[in-house]
Amino acid sequence: MKPDHLIHKNRKDKMATVSDQPVRTAQVRYRDLLRPYARHLLLGALLLLMTNLCNLIGPRLINDAITLLDDEQPFWAPYISDSGVTVGVVSAILVVVALLSALVRVSSRGVVFNVGRDVERDLRQNLFTHLSVLSPKYFQNNEVGDLMNRMTTDLNNIRLLAGFALLNMVNSLFVFSGTLPLMIHISGKLTLAALAPFPIMMVVAQGISMELYRRVRKNQENLSVLTAKVQENLTGAQLVRVFDQGDAEIQRFGTVNDAVFGSSLRLATLRALMFPFMGLMALLSTAIALAYGGQLVVAGEMQVGDFVEINARLMQLTWPALALGFIISVYQRGKASLDRINQILTSAPEITDGPHTGELGGQVTVNDFSLRYSSDAERSLNDISISAAAGQLIGFVGKSGSGKSSLLRALSRQRLGESGHISFDGVAAEDWNLKNLHRQIALVPDEGFLFSTTLRENIALGKPNATDAEIDEVVALAGLENDISLFPDGLETMVGERGITLSGGQRQRVCLARAILVRPRILLLDDAMSAVDAETEARILTSLREGFASSNQTRPTVLVVSHRLSAMPEADHIYVLDKGRVVEEGRHADLMVEDGIYTDLWGRAQIQKQLGVEHD
Template identity: 30%
Template sequence: MLARFFKSKTFSENIIVQLWWFFTLEKRRYVIGILSLSLVAVINLLPPMIMGKIVDQISSRQLAGQALFSQLALLLLAAFAMYGLRYVWRMYILGTSYRLGQIMRQRLFEQFTKMSPSFYQQHRTGDLMAHATNDINALTRLAGGGVMSAVDASITALVTLLTMFFSISWQMTLIAIIPLPFMAFATNRLAKKMHESFKHANEAFSELNNSVQESVSGIKVTKSFGYQEQELASFQKINQRTFEKNMTAMSYDVLFDPLVLLFVGATYVLTLLVGSIMVGANQVTIGSLVTFITYLDMLVWPLMAVGFLFNMTQRGKVSYERIQKLLGQESDVVDSSTPLAEIANGRLTYDIETFSYDHQETLSDIHFSLEKGQTLGLVGQTGSGKTSLIKLLLREHDLEAGAIRLGQHNIKDYSLNDLRSLIGYVPQDQFLFAMSILDNIRFANPELSQKQVEEVTELTQVYEDIMAMPDGFATLVGEKGVSLSGGQKQRIAMSRAMILDPEVLILDDSLSAVDAKTEHAIIENLKTKRSGKTTIITAHRLSAVVHADLILVMQDGKIIERGRHEDLLAQDGWYAQTYAAQQLDLKGVGDVF
């Protein structure tokens, strides 16, 4: 029955064959573990055999004290041997299985780091976390407990049946195993149901994980809108759906033990019926019958192990399919097959005919150049395409119609690592890690000194804010910088980018949360500190770009105005009108105070 199971499509089609690379990688440890497990199965045959002999000697009144002592000593020796061997196989099989979890987590993390933003728009954070936890745990259990169950059940069943067949009675053995083929058929049918139910249960767990992650991340918004009851009701629905999917999977899972025990019971009935007849006919002794029934007890574990194995195999198969689906996806932004060996800052040239994002045209007819060391200002209404221009330079997306050149080369000719190492980027939505301010600022290079950190925070006008905190630079900012104000987060994120003194610095609306005075001080520091290096600033407050060598006004993905501050004021277009309105607003605020 076990042989049929191992050859079945359900067991071998995907999971064992696809995990063979790991078993080959760790073959030495698995071989040691399997040999130890095999020896346990063989030694485990001794106690029933010894018990049968003692029963026969008692029934024939031939049991001597010395013989009993030697038999008991042999039992004790077998017990110590099995103790040591069980420790070995647990370390070498169960322990080795955690190596698979480590490898798969590493592969997933590497996949996550190299994928483009479009990947994260298709997969929510909670779903990715479910793959990295629940699915990998299922694989670990398969590589550990699954292998143990398969090997132990196979060897125990084989050596036990052979011992029963050759040393006791081949007739009783053949009759005892009659129910087993029927059990194999029934469990195989049940396994097909389990596969689908485990797949739905894992998908439901991913949805639940997403819900928890989003609810916790957005708890402030939920409370500010007084939406707790609705959020709780929504979570209860998802939680109930997950519970129902797991209960469906469990309903199939729990059928295995009763099903196996039903057929095990049939083997006992047949054995007692045939055994009593053979004892009466003096074909077997009472001791042999006791030994035979004890061996039947030993067969219960292999038969029960089939249920455990089906469970772990189906869960592992579903989980591996989900993980492989993620690992099989390719980023839509990849390195050139022959990237340039070196990269250097130079003239930046945009020649974009069209760029579409998510099947919608986002940019069109974008043509301009920026010399090395100049500052570019990008302004315009929300959704005008400013951030899209920046993300194309960072190669978060790639152009199909047009090119962006740095120096004499298309940016696609450089490796992604080289290109991005040249650029310091401060995004609109600053992300701070749940660590100290010091570690956040020197995130890209932990070897940077405290003095360097202090100098850059003075440039970004956040030094005084940090020193006013009880723990100064050692202050823990909390998850996503929850303990800081919006302006503090912006300036710390800016410090993190500027401390590396990048050849190209991009500030994507990174001064929106600071006051006009602080903004002016930061801009002046940038002009002084970054002489000879390229800076790109997007802003809604035009005072942030008045010093720029080139200002582009974006609207609906196109450039509608371009020039220096004075040139754009003279054109009396969108820029001039917006600048005048903002100056009036600032004057009005000043009049109030």
């Protein structure tokens, strides 16, 4: 199967959205990147051909000008004038040809280099699209810094491969195929002698190319580690300072930085040896032509004009020979980068789409569901069975690590189970269309992410066209009214990167408002109000239930995970988890008489409340 889905078929669908493109996995090959631009590449090749045809004329005109000094007219003179041509006329023609060559060359570079830019843009768009459908598990196993490096440095290398390297490869092909026959026509033995160093150059270039690929690949990997280390420390800068780990992190960064320096130096050393070698071979070729050609002229076996022409043509071969080193370097960098990009594009989404669409009623059923994060890890969930009727408030409590958050991630279709079944309204979760399901199920984690933009835009993330009235309503439901009234710019306040200008409780309530705005049929709260006080948490939960009803909206099914039990008495049903299993269940009053884990947790919560151990 050819990966046409990974490249844009024409210029009209450059900005295709995630929903416009099918989720597939296929390896991108070099020709797949260039296929959409075949016509542009053909135009570029024709312009390059015209450039080289002009360049073929130049040395011949120089030869003819020298011949005119001996009062011999060139063969084409009668086509210009019956009385012949002068050196001035030949010089004028040479200038016109040179100008035409320059104009066409600039045009060819513009066409081919633009293809490189287009390939870079298209591949970046498709790479981002593919990343957006991969499961959270993929990002846990791959560092963000490494992915960022692939999205920038590696794509830049592929751009050079599709533009610079391609242009010079085609140009070299035209130069050699056009120039060599003319040189052989003038003097076969001088041509063979002058080109004697070229086979040596090719053999050495092949050996260097293989080693260059290995060094480029290693350097790219080290750069990814460096990018990841920088990203990690910038994100956790406050934590590093709090624990006074600045010196230790500087030392760790130095180790990574030294590794990049070493691999970059080894790569630069190889390239530094390659380019002078190519230049030396080209100069050796010129020296042979001058020495041997001079002997032929002295011996009367070659005209001076032919000697000058063949040396001029040999000079035309010098740049393609020198460019061979650049082409090899760019090709190997691009090849290594394309391999790294393909590692992402061939990664299949863990969770795939199903055919079922439609509106959710809100019923949730989990039967004997087990979850394991990796093959060598213990089960996070073990034969879990729960049920929630539409519109119910279901509570999940338990000690840290009991599996509460894992269950909500599975319900939001972020994790794939090892065994068992999850269904919504009686339809298996895997049969639901993911986009349709995500539109109706909202998960609010304990550490919600905010973008570096305004409060309004963060709240309206899932519904960009939300009206002011709709936003005001969810702000009230989430208990944000008083906070926003204190901000000088209100909802237009910039929250900073990751919402750094807000308190923990404010960030959580903004994330809650964002989830409520899309009117989900199932609302999953994963300790989403841990940074607000118990009274505020209870008030928000009450507002969610009553607020939806007062807005003539169907009340959502709310599944709440909370380490704090103040809201549990209002729950329609409570599940107590321990070591990935449901060990107790029932309403608050029922669980309190069982004298089990729930009773113990409730007692601890009351003691903490009396001692004033509460969140701000």
